[in-house]
Amino acid sequence: MEHTVEVDRITKRFGDFTAVDEVSFSVRRGEIFGFLGPNGAGKSTTIKMLCGILKPTAGRGHVNGNDIITGQERIKESIGYMSQRFSLYEDLTVRENLDFFGTVYGLDGKRLKERMGYALEIAEIGDRVDEVVKTLPAGMKQRLALGASILHDPPVLFLDEPTSGVDPIMRRNFWELIYGLSRAGKTVFVTTHYMDEAEHCDRIALIIAGKIIALDSPALLKDSLDQGVYLLRIERFIEAFDLVADAEFVDEAAIFGSDIHILCSPGFPLEKRLEALLRKEGFRSFSIEKINPTLEDVFVTQARRHGL
Numbered sequence: 001m002e003h004t005v006e007v008d009r010i011t012k013r014f015g016d017f018t019a020v021d022e023v024s025f026s027v028r029r030g031e032i033f034g035f036l037g038p039n040g041a042g043k044s045t046t047i048k049m050l051c052g053i054l055k056p057t058a059g060r061g062h063v064n065g066n067d068i069i070t071g072q073e074r075i076k077e078s079i080g081y082m083s084q085r086f087s088l089y090e091d092l093t094v095r096e097n098l099d100f101f102g103t104v105y106g107l108d109g110k111r112l113k114e115r116m117g118y119a120l121e122i123a124e125i126g127d128r129v130d131e132v133v134k135t136l137p138a139g140m141k142q143r144l145a146l147g148a149s150i151l152h153d154p155p156v157l158f159l160d161e162p163t164s165g166v167d168p169i170m171r172r173n174f175w176e177l178i179y180g181l182s183r184a185g186k187t188v189f190v191t192t193h194y195m196d197e198a199e200h201c202d203r204i205a206l207i208i209a210g211k212i213i214a215l216d217s218p219a220l221l222k223d224s225l226d227q228g229v230y231l232l233r234i235e236r237f238i239e240a241f242d243l244v245a246d247a248e249f250v251d252e253a254a255i256f257g258s259d260i261h262i263l264c265s266p267g268f269p270l271e272k273r274l275e276a277l278l279r280k281e282g283f284r285s286f287s288i289e290k291i292n293p294t295l296e297d298v299f300v301t302q303a304r305r306h307g308l
């Protein structure tokens with residue numbers, strides 16, 4: 001199997017703080033590989049090590065056949081990278097931005113024109129090419145930033161939270177682009193903290209406190225939860241949560257908005273037992289429903305299992 005990205009126990013320490021802790025994985029050509037984790041989990045630090053920007057403190061790896069320690073410069077030339085704070089020059093026009101980035105990637109003449117055309121197309125710029133970037137809508141800017149990062153047509157893309165702060169409709173639109181790139185054979189490594197986005201990836205690694213705690217396709221990750229998962233909607237839910245979380249038959253309880261998700265042993269008659277407990281404690285208005293596990297359930301369970 002052909003792997004475009006392969007890392008073996010890469011670690012990054014800043015002083016005595018370990019931001020990325022012995023992380024190993026590989027990404028197949030054409031795969032959409034997601035890194036899902038909360039703030040500070042180590043997603044950007046990992047991506048920077050893969051892009052040849054940060055040197056790992058320990059561990060080994062390759063990106064596009066280049067060593068992440070000795071081949072950093074070659075890696076930079078052979079990848080597309082949209083950093084978390086990637087921004088186009090807001091005061092330059094669309095054309096000036098693409099011209100600038102194209103030149104940075106060593107493009108000129110016909111090739112530059114051709115690739116600029118492609119970037120304009122995926123960003124759906126229409127006739128706004130001579131407008132300054134700051135006047136464009138957020139979703140268009142985001143797509144243009146993606147277009148600018150792949151002007152040199154690299155085989156691997158690293159996208160660090162490319163859709164953060166973008167509304168759900170524009171996010172979907174952006175994901176259509178990612179699918180298209182993957183279908184065209186590009187390998188896409190993407191980080192996110194949106195669970196719904198993680199569902200779009202071929203495989204995802206759950207990362208927390210610098211460690212990968214689970215790695216698989218979204219479907220298999222959810223299948224790996226052998227417990228029953230229930231949704232409890234209830235009045236005074238904070239109070240109810242404390243009660244539920246302490247019940248001996250509850251393995252995990254987690255708050256999702258104003259819902260409570262409960263995990264218990266497979267086959268356990270949770271509805272009956274929980275209803276009895278809640279009534280005994282004076283709760284009258286609630287509903288309990290068995291649901292399919294979400295990635296969030298997997299995340300919470302795995303994090304607890306790892307003592308995080």
Ligand SMILES: Nc1ncnc2c1ncn2[C@@H]1O[C@H](COP(=O)(O)OP(=O)(O)OP(=O)(O)O)[C@@H](O)[C@H]1O
Nearest residue numbers: 014019037038039040041042043044045046084193
């Ligand atoms: N240059 C640095 N020096 C010291 N600590 C750093 C440095 N860069 C990152 N860190 C720390 O390493 C941890 C991981 O940071 P990182 O940016 O990789 O997280 P992240 O998963 O990308 O989070 P976010 O969702 O907020 O972008 C954080 O605690 C951060 O404060």
Ligand SMILES: [Mg+2]
Nearest residue numbers: 043044045084
């Ligand atoms: Mg980050």
